[in-house]
Amino acid sequence: MHEYSYYARATTPGSFVVPPPKAEEMYAPETFGRGRSERVVVE
Numbered sequence: 114m115h116e117y118s119y120y121a122r123a124t125t126p127g128s129f130v131v132p133p134p135k136a137e138e139m140y141a142p143e144t145f146g147r148g149r150s151e152r153v154v155v156e
Contacts, residue, residue: 123155 131153137145 126155129153129155 129152131151133150134148135145136147
C-alpha cells in the first residue's frame with residue numbers, strides 16, 4: 114500500500130470534481146488499482 118499527498122492552491126471558487134486515481138503495471142496491465150472520485154468545494 115502506498116499513500117501520496119500534495120498541496121494545492123485554490124484560485125477560483127466553485128465546486129470541482131477530482132478524477133479518480135488509476136495505477137497499473139507497465140508490462141502487466143491486468144494488474145491495476147483504482148480509487149474513487151471526490152468533490153472539492155472552494156469557497
